[in-house]
Amino acid sequence: MSHVATSPRFKENARAALADPELQNALKFVEVNFIARRREVADKLPEFDALRDAARDIKNHTLAHLDLYLEAYEQKVTAAGGHVHYAVTADDAKRVVLDICKRLSAKTVTKGKSMIGEEIGLNDHLEANGITPVETDLGEYIIQLRHEIPSHIIAPAVHLTKAQIEADFRRAHDKLPADRNLTEPTSLLAEARGVLREKFLAADVGITGANFLVAETGTSIIVTNEGNGDLTQTLPKAHIVLASIEKLVPTLEDVSQFLRVLARSATGQEMSVYTTLSTGPRRADDPDGPGEYHVVILDNGRSSMLGGEFGDMLRCIRCGACMNHCPVYHAVGGHAYGWVYPGPMGAVLTPSLIGVDQAGQLPNASTFCGRCEEICPVRIPLPRMMRSWREREFERHLSPVTVRSGLAFWAYFAKRPRLYGLATSLAARALALIGRHKGRFGWLPFATGWTRHREFPAPQGATFQAQWKARQRERR
Amino acid sequence: MSAREQIFGSIRRSLGVTGNEAPRRKEAADRMAGHPRGVVPARGQGTPQERLDLFARMVEQAAGSIARVNDPADVPGEVAAFLRKYNLPMAARRGVDPRLASIPWERAGMLEITTGAPDPKMLSSVSHAFAGVAETGTLALTSGADNPTSLNFLPDNHIVVIDAKDVVGDFESVWQRLRETFGEATMPRTVNLITGPSRSADIEQTLILGAHGPRRLHVIVVGAP
Numbered sequence A: 001m002s003h004v005a006t007s008p009r010f011k012e013n014a015r016a017a018l019a020d021p022e023l024q025n026a027l028k029f030v031e032v033n034f035i036a037r038r039r040e041v042a043d044k045l046p047e048f049d050a051l052r053d054a055a056r057d058i059k060n061h062t063l064a065h066l067d068l069y070l071e072a073y074e075q076k077v078t079a080a081g082g083h084v085h086y087a088v089t090a091d092d093a094k095r096v097v098l099d100i101c102k103r104l105s106a107k108t109v110t111k112g113k114s115m116i117g118e119e120i121g122l123n124d125h126l127e128a129n130g131i132t133p134v135e136t137d138l139g140e141y142i143i144q145l146r147h148e149i150p151s152h153i154i155a156p157a158v159h160l161t162k163a164q165i166e167a168d169f170r171r172a173h174d175k176l177p178a179d180r181n182l183t184e185p186t187s188l189l190a191e192a193r194g195v196l197r198e199k200f201l202a203a204d205v206g207i208t209g210a211n212f213l214v215a216e217t218g219t220s221i222i223v224t225n226e227g228n229g230d231l232t233q234t235l236p237k238a239h240i241v242l243a244s245i246e247k248l249v250p251t252l253e254d255v256s257q258f259l260r261v262l263a264r265s266a267t268g269q270e271m272s273v274y275t276t277l278s279t280g281p282r283r284a285d286d287p288d289g290p291g292e293y294h295v296v297i298l299d300n301g302r303s304s305m306l307g308g309e310f311g312d313m314l315r316c317i318r319c320g321a322c323m324n325h326c327p328v329y330h331a332v333g334g335h336a337y338g339w340v341y342p343g344p345m346g347a348v349l350t351p352s353l354i355g356v357d358q359a360g361q362l363p364n365a366s367t368f369c370g371r372c373e374e375i376c377p378v379r380i381p382l383p384r385m386m387r388s389w390r391e392r393e394f395e396r397h398l399s400p401v402t403v404r405s406g407l408a409f410w411a412y413f414a415k416r417p418r419l420y421g422l423a424t425s426l427a428a429r430a431l432a433l434i435g436r437h438k439g440r441f442g443w444l445p446f447a448t449g450w451t452r453h454r455e456f457p458a459p460q461g462a463t464f465q466a467q468w469k470a471r472q473r474e475r476r
Numbered sequence B: 001m002s003a004r005e006q007i008f009g010s011i012r013r014s015l016g017v018t019g020n021e022a023p024r025r026k027e028a029a030d031r032m033a034g035h036p037r038g039v040v041p042a043r044g045q046g047t048p049q050e051r052l053d054l055f056a057r058m059v060e061q062a063a064g065s066i067a068r069v070n071d072p073a074d075v076p077g078e079v080a081a082f083l084r085k086y087n088l089p090m091a092a093r094r095g096v097d098p099r100l101a102s103i104p105w106e107r108a109g110m111l112e113i114t115t116g117a118p119d120p121k122m123l124s125s126v127s128h129a130f131a132g133v134a135e136t137g138t139l140a141l142t143s144g145a146d147n148p149t150s151l152n153f154l155p156d157n158h159i160v161v162i163d164a165k166d167v168v169g170d171f172e173s174v175w176q177r178l179r180e181t182f183g184e185a186t187m188p189r190t191v192n193l194i195t196g197p198s199r200s201a202d203i204e205q206t207l208i209l210g211a212h213g214p215r216r217l218h219v220i221v222v223g224a225p
Helices: A007-018 A021-044 A048-064 A066-079 A090-103 A115-120 A122-128 A138-145 A162-172 A185-202 A228-234 A252-266 A311-315 A327-332 A343-354 A371-375 A382-395 A401-414 A417-434 A464-475 B003-015 B022-034 B048-061 B072-085 B171-182
Strands: A083-087 A108-111 A132-135 A205-208 A212-214 A219-224 A238-244 A274-278 A292-298 B065-069 B091-094 B112-114 B124-128 B131-133 B138-142 B157-163 B190-194 B216-222
Touching: A007 A327, A021 A252, A021 A327, A048 A066, A048 A252, A048 A311, A066 A083, A066 A292, A066 B003, A066 B022, A083 A090, A083 B003, A090 A115, A090 A122, A090 A205, A090 A238, A090 A292, A108 A122, A108 A185, A108 A228, A115 A122, A115 A238, A115 A292, A122 A132, A132 A138, A138 A162, A138 A185, A162 A185, A185 A228, A205 A228, A212 A252, A219 A228, A219 A252, A228 A274, A252 B171, A311 A343, A327 A343, A343 A371, A343 A382, A371 A382, A401 A417, A417 A464, B048 B065, B048 B216, B065 B072, B072 B157, B072 B216, B131 B171, B138 B157, B138 B171, B171 B190
Parallel strands: A083 A292, A108 A132, A108 A205, A205 A238, A238 A292, B065 B216, B091 B112, B091 B124, B124 B157, B157 B216
Antiparallel strands: A212 A219, A219 A274, A274 B190, B131 B138, B138 B190
């Protein structure tokens, strides 16, 4: 992979993110907009929760028969004149794409938004081999100009303010008049549209991701709002689809179940603007469309997740709702997670893909409020899986000494209820006595992590357990 | 061992199967052949007139515009009115769809409707839809010489003509019509499901129409349901 993960430095990343005023300014929209928009459209569809159950069940069924649906899909693609390529690792996938581009003597490649493209680090690889990749999704285009990775899986540039984007456009589009007005988002979009239109018409190869692969018909599906993915795949000589094995669904009927939950969960739309079903290359009497159609199917560790503790993660349809609803994501944004997939889904998936030794801190970035599971369109038990990763991290002795000794100290008391009761009541009394004048502490030994940011209230009366017991006695 | 063999091997190891189990194979094959319907929203299941009304409401909710005419002969006038409203050149490109070819375009006077290869400079295009979906106000268009795909995306203004009888309640009905038209498990190269004009909210989540595709989507419904 060419994105070097900074996930091991999650804590430092998060601290820096919290102190970054521009980032905090950009992030404040996430919580407000996404949550309300999703709520509104979900409430308008009485069948929404039943559709979520159906979507979960279809993914479970598909994953349990994945080899068979993959086989059927491959046959149908081939019958339609397309080519299916398999890639065990990110490097394999990059090699396949590069080979196709080289054979076609491609100079410019346009790209629709693809998280698999980000996962394998495709752009850097193409560039290193003399091919210019051009991201065409507006958000992806902006972060490509900044040499960044996406901070959100459906809104890659959500961490930026329009002033930052304006500065990037002025730097990158230096042939345009310097005195042009770019203060409004509409003028920024119009400029990007103009610049990218030239690229669409000049590109030799178009690369897109896939939201779904349909086994019944050998069809790949992309879901977009801008139309960039369609220009990407319609105009060049060849269309390459990047997809991972879990994108398979059995039938078109199954696809409609997902379409009904995807846009509503992601952007709060009833339906995204463009849902495009592609089957094979240009037909004999077609006036447009790609002459070649290739699908690269990536595994990259997913097949070994099947049926295991983290197998449910393979149901994910990449809507981004979990990060939109996550208080930790709201606070630190996506880059703090240090790799391609942020938020709760990233906290579960990243350790599977790049190793718990690299990404072990991500599952700790959770308050366990449970919102992500509550709104997940395919009902992935994200908190449970984050807990599983924490256990693994502990078992493999990857957590720091202070955490381990603190937990051991607490566990000693927790396993001895009488001793626990005695110790806590002594501590409560002592703290109450010392803090009786101010009623709070500005500093406490072993609790500076708390007192650095806020005061610690002095205990009032007995411990919770003692109060609870007394109350139960009164009831009787 | 090829990448293909490695991936299939790994999947089957994880699932604890060989791939030859007859009941498993039958279950997958039956699902693909039978393509059972799942949950279909009630909102699209009304009478044909209710469906058409819902379709029109949803098109507008998705920021598209909609007009209804009684007869194909009224289409040129409606196209001209749309172009005039936005001060656009009185010209549009279309494919060779016989339903579009039989429209008396000359009736709208100055209107110049041409066929041929899609031209990136063309500001407006006219397509004929394969179907419309009431539940979301979505148009389904199929690729080919009749309605070239690039006409759906290159021009700034996309005008789509649809027969009122082709407005169905749900996506499942579109899949069924595709099977009836193109054959079981056989698809045209591209099926475009289009819901409103192109948009982006990538800059501070401000919604702006006309990102890369058309800025305007105008639907003309012909006839009665």
